[in-house]
Amino acid sequence: MGNKGRYGRFGGQYVPETLMPPLIALEEAYDRVSRDRSFITKLETYQREYAGRPTPLTYCENTSRELGCRVYLKREDLLHGGAHKLNNTLGQALLAKYMGKERIIAETGAGQHGVATAIAGALLGIPVEVYMGSEDVRRQALNVERMNLLGARVLPVEGGSRTLKDAVNEALRDWAANVYSTHYLIGSIVGPHPYPRIVRDFQAVIGREARAQVLAKEGRLPDAVVACVGGGSNAIGIFSAFESDPGVRLIGVEAGGTGERAGEHSATLCLGSEGVLHGALSLLLQDVHGQIEATHSVAAGLDYPGVGPELAYHASLGRIETATVRDEEALAAFSFLARREGIIPALESSHAIAHARKVAPELGRDGVLVINLSGRGDKDAGEVMARGGGNL
Numbered sequence: 027m028g029n030k031g032r033y034g035r036f037g038g039q040y041v042p043e044t045l046m047p048p049l050i051a052l053e054e055a056y057d058r059v060s061r062d063r064s065f066i067t068k069l070e071t072y073q074r075e076y077a078g079r080p081t082p083l084t085y086c087e088n089t090s091r092e093l094g095c096r097v098y099l100k101r102e103d104l105l106h107g108g109a110h111k112l113n114n115t116l117g118q119a120l121l122a123k124y125m126g127k128e129r130i131i132a133e134t135g136a137g138q139h140g141v142a143t144a145i146a147g148a149l150l151g152i153p154v155e156v157y158m159g160s161e162d163v164r165r166q167a168l169n170v171e172r173m174n175l176l177g178a179r180v181l182p183v184e185g186g187s188r189t190l191k192d193a194v195n196e197a198l199r200d201w202a203a204n205v206y207s208t209h210y211l212i213g214s215i216v217g218p219h220p221y222p223r224i225v226r227d228f229q230a231v232i233g234r235e236a237r238a239q240v241l242a243k244e245g246r247l248p249d250a251v252v253a254c255v256g257g258g259s260n261a262i263g264i265f266s267a268f269e270s271d272p273g274v275r276l277i278g279v280e281a282g283g284t285g286e287r288a289g290e291h292s293a294t295l296c297l298g299s300e301g302v303l304h305g306a307l308s309l310l311l312q313d314v315h316g317q318i319e320a321t322h323s324v325a326a327g328l329d330y331p332g333v334g335p336e337l338a339y340h341a342s343l344g345r346i347e348t349a350t351v352r353d354e355e356a357l358a359a360f361s362f363l364a365r366r367e368g369i370i371p372a373l374e375s376s377h378a379i380a381h382a383r384k385v386a387p388e389l390g391r392d393g394v395l396v397i398n399l400s401g402r403g404d405k406d407a408g409e410v411m412a413r414g415g416g417n418l
């Protein structure tokens with residue numbers, strides 16, 4: 027495959043031979059639809075008329091006054107479904123339709139990607155089955171109900187730790203057995219090539235819009251763009267538009283959880299080491315034997331032991347700055363935004379907000395800061411209240 031699908035040494039296709047033909051077919055189909063006017067027009071129409079794009083870039087008056095620089099939020103919380111995930115599931119479901127697939131499978135941890143896949147499957151009339159660790163099925167009952175309401179079938183996975191990584195293994199097994207009928211819809215910029223590229227391209231709409239919007243409002247590029255990092259799709263989605271602008275700081279914020287010991291965090295870029303997980307070479311959280319470590323975050327969507335190879339590459343070059351934010355800081359940022367701006371952020375996005383509060387003083391009064399608000403926080407209200415409402 028030459029350098030295709032490599033980001034420096036990261037990326038690649040570390041999969042059993044049986045998965046190579048479908049990966050090659052997927053890449054060919056994706057290259058074809060990327061040049062197909064009817065596909066592009068259809069996707070743009072769904073994005074506009076169904077999903078609600080473009081999402082606004084909101085200037086935050088109160089936050090700006092308090093933090094001492096000009097703060098903008100890119101409002102992916104206003105996308106249909108309440109998060110950026112639909113950008114990807116809509117694109118891939120349409121791709122599956124163009125490939126003539128009769129069935130979509132996905133894996134989900136917190137359930138958000140499963141719900142976004144179920145939405146896209148219902149819209150395009152393709153049956154959806156979602157693998158989910160049985161422990162997650164128990165913890166995320168509301169999202170299981172949502173998937174059922176949307177007509178998707180949830181398949182509980184009993185193996186391993188009964189969480190996300192076990193669901194991914196099960197989905198890969200299913201795909202290998204049913205490649206001709208089935209599209210495997212991966213939810214972040216992870217997995218074997220060409221997935222990291224496909225998901226990045228479908229999420230890049232966030233950055234294209236944000237760049238044009240900030241230029242229109244400020245007449246210049248921002249000084250810094252901040253996004254939270256789980257697998258890395260909302261971060262790469264907004265960063266991609268500013269990659270070639272050396273004056274724009276790109277800051278990826280990971281879940282610092284409760285501490286730096288194994289099992290206390292999900293800070294893969296900051297604390298991980300090189301290894302292969304789910305078909306790609308990247309950074310991951312593993313022990314000395316290469317076994318995947320337990321992870322933790324108050325934000326279920328950040329609770330993943332790997333990260334996209336493209337982000338690992340940019341971080342290794344220093345193009346992307348990385349930081350961690352602890353559970354308590356994220357909870358405080360959750361309340362901060364809710365009370366200052368009347369916007370309840372997802373706990374995932376609250377990590378970006380918490381770090382933006384630290385970066386703002388470095389930028390000065392005329393500094394321009396863009397935060398990617400990857401999702402809304404209604405889903406997290408119970409968790410936050412149970413922890414005392416977040417400390418201001």
Ligand SMILES: *Cc1c(COP(=O)(O)O)cnc(C)c1O
Pocket residue numbers: 109110111138139213214215254255256257258259260261327328372374375400401402
């Ligand atoms: C899933 C999710 C994330 C983490 O996924 P990325 O691929 O890192 O973007 C972040 N924010 C929200 C709201 C999510 O639902």
